[in-house]
Amino acid sequence: MTTTKLHLTRITKTYEGSMTLLTGNDCVEAKRILAPNEYKCYVEFKSEKRKSEYLYGRYAAKISAMELLGESDPKKVEIISGVFSQPILRCNNNIDNISVSISHTSNMVGALAFPETHxxxxxxxxxxxxxxxxxxxxxxxxxxxxxxxxxxxxxxxxxxxxxxxxxxxxxxxxxxxxxxxxxxxxxxxxxxxxxxxxxxxxxxxxxxxxxxxxxxxxxxxxxxxxxxxxxxxxxxxxx
The missing domain is CATH 3.90.470.20 (4'-phosphopantetheinyl transferase domain)
Structure with a gap:
């Protein structure tokens, strides 16, 4: 797993983002990182491939978001699906409206966390x-x-x-x-x-x-x- 801070410089302001990359070699335990509602969605998937994409995608997005939120418990950072399956971040201390973006292939997952304003x-x-x-x-x-x-x-x-x-x-x-x-x-x-x-x-x-x-x-x-x-x-x- 690789997580890196992103420095986003505009003429009048600098924003911070975070990116996480995971591969199939990274071990992720569902019960340890998924919030209750996320875990319920996870176990309902019939396909192991879909389970893996969901778990690794959520994990990568949580790691990136936690970097910006100052949160240490992944279960307190919940990622739900919007009506078009887009990832929506929920967290009690998300005062900067941090958003996430997730992408995955068969053996790599990437996620970004960034302020909604950027x-x-x-x-x-x-x-x-x-x-x-x-x-x-x-x-x-x-x-x-x-x-x-x-x-x-x-x-x-x-x-x-x-x-x-x-x-x-x-x-x-x-x-x-x-x-x-x-x-x-x-x-x-x-x-x-x-x-x-x-x-x-x-x-x-x-x-x-x-x-x-x-x-x-x-x-x-x-x-x-x-x-x-x-x-x-x-x-x-x-x-």
């Missing part, structure tokens, strides 16, 4: 060559060209572009029910340890993206915010 979202995706054709079908021509130019890293780039759209759709609170062309990527800039993406229609947002071994990680945030982390995600592949 919207953010996270997405993690596994890089799988078998998904390449399907992803490319849903990309726009200019985005498909980014994949082609990545050459031997085309699967990584396609997965990264898809994750960029996912994280933006979460900030917009639509998910991928939104028309995909509205999420058109207009700009891609490569920095030393990450990429930065901007959008044609939602110009107020940007996405920063990293490669972590066989996964991509993206964070959507306001365009004019400077994001600094105490720990940079490891094993960035320069594609």
């Amino acid at each position: 919207p953010m979202a996270i997405d993690v995706e596994e890089i799988d060559r078998m998904n390449l054709d399907l992803i490319v079908q849903h990309l726009l021509p200019d985005e498909q060209d980014m994949v082609v130019k990545a050459k031997t890293f085309e699967t990584s780039m396609a997965t990264l572009l898809w994750s960029v759209k996912e994280s933006l759709s979460k900030v917009l609170k639509t998910g991928l029910t939104i028309s995909i062309p509205l999420l058109k990527i207009s700009k891609k800039v490569k920095n030393d340890d990450h990429y930065v993406f901007e959008f044609e229609h939602f110009t107020q947002y940007k996405v920063q993206g990293w490669m972590i071994e066989n996964y991509v990680l993206t964070i959507c945030l306001p365009k004019n915010t400077t994001l600094k982390m105490d720990l940079i995600p490891m094993n960035f592949d320069k594609i």
